[in-house]
Amino acid sequence: MSMLQVSIYRYNPETDSAPYMQEYRVDTQGRDLMVLNILEMLKAEDTTLAYRRSCREGVCGSDGMNMNGKNGLACITSLSDVVKNNKLVLRPLPGLPVVRDLAVDMGLFYKQYERIQPYLQNDEPAPAIERLQSPEERDKLDGLYECILCACCSTSCPSFWWNPDKFVGPAGLLQSYRFLADSRDTATQARLTDLQDPFSVFRCRGIMNCVAVCPKGLNPTRAIGKIRDMLLANAT
């Protein structure tokens, strides 16, 4: 009765001509386990199963995957959150090339992250101790710096699926705004200039898939709106 039906996307480019879904049955003994626990149990039996994991507590962002149609971190998603009719379907994050099974090639995702220059830029002489911020200025970074770059948001975004080489994507834009909003960063103009084209920011259509899936409860759509406001204020 407590046998959970698990269907997992399998693809090994070295041996398989095409991806396929493999069916497993797992005895949960009625426990409400995390999805990652199920994968660990299967991995013990079938060592060819490939997926990424590390901290198993929602901090490292390694085990982002598509669980019953919704992106999330397998380690902090309980079965009761996703399983319907005793069936669990696991697929890799959509839109990125599959390396093997549930592991995807995050190259395009990191390339967009790199493009927004995710580091503090300041051309003023460094003060003797440190660059100070008022508590109000620091508050502006809340809801931005917590991102763990798991890619759940960007790979749930159709705009990123169609143009992953041109649209920065929700994760990159959240980080972009994290530096645009930082009172210590002086590269604001250059950052905005790099974002005003029709793709980088404006391919966002505001459907908020990113907000719906973010395992950390962040809101990239709001950050994108703030970037638009800054661009508009800057250019009108």
Place this chain on the structure above:
Amino acid sequence: MVTNITNLGRSGLSDWLIQRVSAVILALYTLFIVGYLLFNPGLDYYTWSGLFAQAWMRIFSLLAFISLAAHAWVGLWTVTTDYMKSTGARVGTQLVIILAIFVFLVWGILVLWGA
């Protein structure tokens, strides 16, 4: 920065603003036309052509036509860049769309001032 030359305003920001302003104008024009038809049951040709003979109605209509042209350009350009990966097919479609928008706009002006 991503370069593009077939979108309306060359800049994503200007396209975005044009799309929103034109949407408001089109909404107002639609509400006005629907309201006018509702408040004028049994509308005849003379009343209808009399409405469009007035300068403010022609200005309002032309504004709506231009808004429609811009709105369609921005929107359809976006659709082609999302779904058409072959450069030849994409550029070809974009040019056909832009030409069609131009023809419809001039045609609209002819209808407005030709009657």
